[in-house]
Amino acid sequence: MTNQVRIVEVGPRDGLQNEKMNVPTGVKIELINRLTACGHSAIEVTSFVSPKWVPQLSDAAEVFSGFTPKSGVRYPVLVPNLVGYERARAAGATEVAVFTAASEAFSEKNTNATIAQTLERFQPIFERAKADKIAVRGYVSCVLGCPYQGEIAIDDVARIARTLHLMGCYEVSLGDTIGVGTPNKARALMLAVAQVMPASAIAGHFHDTYGQALANVMASLEVGVRVFDSSIAGLGGCPYAKGATGNLATEDLVYLVNGMGMDCGLELGELAQVGAWISHKLGRENQSRAGRAQFAKL
Ligand code: HMG
Ligand code: MG
Numbered sequence: 001m002t003n004q005v006r007i008v009e010v011g012p013r014d015g016l017q018n019e020k021m022n023v024p025t026g027v028k029i030e031l032i033n034r035l036t037a038c039g040h041s042a043i044e045v046t047s048f049v050s051p052k053w054v055p056q057l058s059d060a061a062e063v064f065s066g067f068t069p070k071s072g073v074r075y076p077v078l079v080p081n082l083v084g085y086e087r088a089r090a091a092g093a094t095e096v097a098v099f100t101a102a103s104e105a106f107s108e109k110n111t112n113a114t115i116a117q118t119l120e121r122f123q124p125i126f127e128r129a130k131a132d133k134i135a136v137r138g139y140v141s142c143v144l145g146c147p148y149q150g151e152i153a154i155d156d157v158a159r160i161a162r163t164l165h166l167m168g169c170y171e172v173s174l175g176d177t178i179g180v181g182t183p184n185k186a187r188a189l190m191l192a193v194a195q196v197m198p199a200s201a202i203a204g205h206f207h208d209t210y211g212q213a214l215a216n217v218m219a220s221l222e223v224g225v226r227v228f229d230s231s232i233a234g235l236g237g238c239p240y241a242k243g244a245t246g247n248l249a250t251e252d253l254v255y256l257v258n259g260m261g262m263d264c265g266l267e268l269g270e271l272a273q274v275g276a277w278i279s280h281k282l283g284r285e286n287q288s289r290a291g292r293a294q295f296a297k298l
Helices: 011-018 025-037 060-066 082-091 104-111 115-132 154-167 183-196 213-222 250-259 268-282 289-297
Strands: 006-009 095-101 135-141 171-176 202-206 227-230
Touching: 006 250, 011 025, 025 060, 025 268, 060 082, 082 095, 082 115, 095 104, 095 115, 095 154, 104 115, 104 135, 115 135, 115 154, 135 154, 154 171, 154 183, 171 183, 171 227, 183 202, 183 213, 202 213, 213 250, 227 250, 250 268, 250 289, 268 289
Parallel strands: 006 227, 095 135, 135 171, 171 202, 202 227
Antiparallel strands: none
């Protein structure tokens, strides 16, 4: 199994979509530039969803045209439907991410659609993306539990992940949206999904609400998953999942990966500075323990 771990930084999107304060567009742009300078290979920069649903990211087009892209870095944006895809393309996006859920209740709350309806909405996106040579990433939410429905069947997650992969997602990110998963469950989930699609196309997206995200990463690494989403300073949450806190902090993930002798192309030092900077800008405590520890030494 490869020692390479790929980290997808989702702070500017998953992190900032949930901020109560109005984050200035300039701060969002500076965050993306600073994350790029840290050496990230993929940064999810914003989302072209309905501004009525997520007003925090209504400046998506300005953000997208404002940052300085680095050659070789992927900058995906979230899109829920063809309108979002067209807005993303008009802004210059070259990679999009579609999102659905393993829970019908969450799908309705988050997108006002059943799971089947979300997949139908994606069909024209895949067609257009193929013609436009645009890469499409996919998300399945609530893979280890749902705030409305409770337990989620592993088979449902596997079926939906496989469907997204077959439809054209080069990678499917499995989201523990409310961070309730524990390692045995995460391992079983990853093993089940790896039965129906290549393990190399699976990513783990663990929110850290119950402090289990790193443990769930370890369980996923053990069974061959090598791509993880994380968020600088542990920013994040989902406006449609009450009480869910941020993603696994990128700094904590990088400390784990490097400490295990694996390679993710990132160093804690610079990330810790960015984590401290954005936490200060947002007026919130840095949620990354590794980030705080490192920053205290500077
Ligand atoms: P709807 O209200 O059912 O849709 O929302 P609609 O088609 O009736 O549209 C309503 C209005 O929005 C219309 O405008 C549309 O034109 C407009 P009006 O006629 O009222 O003036 N509209 C749009 N405007 C801009 N961009 C668009 C767009 N689409 C419609 N793309 C919809 C359906 C899916 C649009 C809505 O529910 C939505 O935007 N939901 C997004 C919610 C969201 O962003 N949640 C957070 C991201 S998911 C997440 O965080 C989980 C993840 O991190 C993984 C994990 O942790 O599990 C990915
Ligand atoms: Mg998320």
